[in-house]
Amino acid sequence: MSESISRLAEKTFVALANPYDSVQRTYPLAFEEAQKVDNPRYVGIKDQNVIPESLLLSLHKAGFILHTIDHLAMGGRATDNRLTNPITGRHMTGSSSGTAINVRVHINDLGIGTDGGGSVLMPALSLNLYGLISKTLSVEAVTRAESHLSTDGIMLTPTVGFIARDLKTIEDACQSIGVIRSEQTRDSVTRVLVEHALHVPIKADEKDIRIVEKQFPDSNVKRADQISFLKKALNDYDVVISNEGPVDLEGIGDTIIGHMGSKAAMIQSSGHKYLSKVVNMVDATGLVIPANSLGEGILITTKSSPHSVQTVLKVARYFEPFTDKLLDSYFTQLKIYYPRGYGYPSY
Template identity: 40%
Template sequence: MKRVQTYAQKTFLAMDNRYKSVKKVFPNSIESISETTGFYVGTKEVPLISTSFIHSLKEKGYNHHTIDKASHSGRAIDLDLINPLTGKYMTGSSSGTALNVFLGINDLGIGTDGGGSVLAPAMSLNLYSLIHPELGQRDDHTKEVKKSTDGIAFSPSIGLISKQLSHIEKIISEEFDLTPTINSSELRIGVDSVALDRFDESIYLVKPLEMTGKYTKTRKELIDELNNYLTDFDVIISKEGPIDLNGFGDTVFGHFSKETTTMQEAANKGFIKVVNMIQAVGITVPATGLGEGYLLITKAENHKIALLLEIANYLSSEPDELIERYFGDLSKYFEQGI
């Protein structure tokens, strides 16, 4: 009874929509929730996420609960939504999808990522996320080509966002054969030198990389650098953020002048902006700092993804108790009614 009540409160909060992050609610999703089974999933308001993929998620126990607001025209920040942790504009473009996971409305969010549009919103809210260039592709899926605000052609990937890595692991492991062909001890791992202290070298063989300048380099420079890294290493790990805390990480804003470019660079988005552009797999793992996280990157070779998830679990830390207490108790939203 308690679990069903909690999911009813999730629907109440979605319908209340006080953060303006929900476009549509499907209240009948509660019919698929029991005391032991069923979860809620929200999807970004874009046609790229196919109906057949949503149906496949329902077969896995994830019931379509909301359609989530996205930033206008795929912009990297959303002027309509506020990040409840920073009080600043929410990172885009899968802004509402990430926000609805953070608020507890949904267990899993499905967004799309062109130049960081899943990974960056997730990191800004200290959430887990994953993008894969083949995720969600069905017979009715058409690979579209777009152009970024800085003129780079790309095809968006579908991505997953969650508070719990286990939800992402479940979906990705059922979508792909992740049987590893090498052991984790054989992985060639290049690690941002600022994150080196997170690794016990008796468990993982890591090589430090000086990723200086990743926040000031152009996307083209970052693409070239990341491609070079992935030639030499199986996995690249970059610590990034705080996302959009000290700056305004948006090309539309940043292109005007040297001053606005400097403010854009202060948003601390590095390789997170180009993982999808090289059609790689990326995972974000929350760090303890606000809007900070570890970005794990590998080529879209499924036999490496299980090991990538293993590293993600290794880097995981306990949820922030204060944040969980402040935002996680859904009953607090309804003490004064709706």
């Protein structure tokens, strides 16, 4: 067992304390299941019936143990005015809000959410987490999902996505459900479109990759225009790499707010939600990688195919992994949730 018994128990103590109101239900007996495997990792899922039990069973076989059912933004809203971002203290980005929070504060190691118009990728990035969406993660989820109109009147069908603090956890989860192969391959990625001035650290020996730079649309552009841009880009290139964020730090990227006049529109565009909110709408596979700046990162997008997850993960490995010792040390201290307080005896 890679994680100590006491640490596993602490995760459940925090889930039961529910300091961010992000947990809807905790399964304390996950502790028993975790002791049966070598490398247990706790999982939280968004409270959505789109997420099938078959996905959880596949993950369970690889040591991913269901630990919590997570709160979500009401009505699939892009901002969650009931939950608080544990880093900024502002309203949490939606709609897989509780799932992302529970990963950031180390209640869970893997979060499973649903994404219609950025509802996995954006909450992940708002907390400097990794996020992946792809229809290949669960065929059953695709068949179970119901199409509906977004708040800005665009038809969408939600898909499943993963959230984690590190890329390896997402890779392990993808491997456990069979969407990537364990052996290293050299799948062809020849044409990469990169947002202008974004540095992509492709190794010099990667002669099969050709990078083209181009100016991308900003957050003032309507979502329909972003959809048209990304569709064309994915027809012309194998992979598209863009800047994202800072998410909901300087504004609130929410259509319910943004439709109410020019000042509200400025507030919405200052939420800096770019192509991440249309990845699912063009049936693509997308992976967000956090940067060292709050709420910022990059998005790697490719057409959904049997090998699309492997493609975005391959490109992701060129980028420096995100780590933040302060975030990890602060949110893993049990005493911030259970302070000893006045009157506790001195031992």
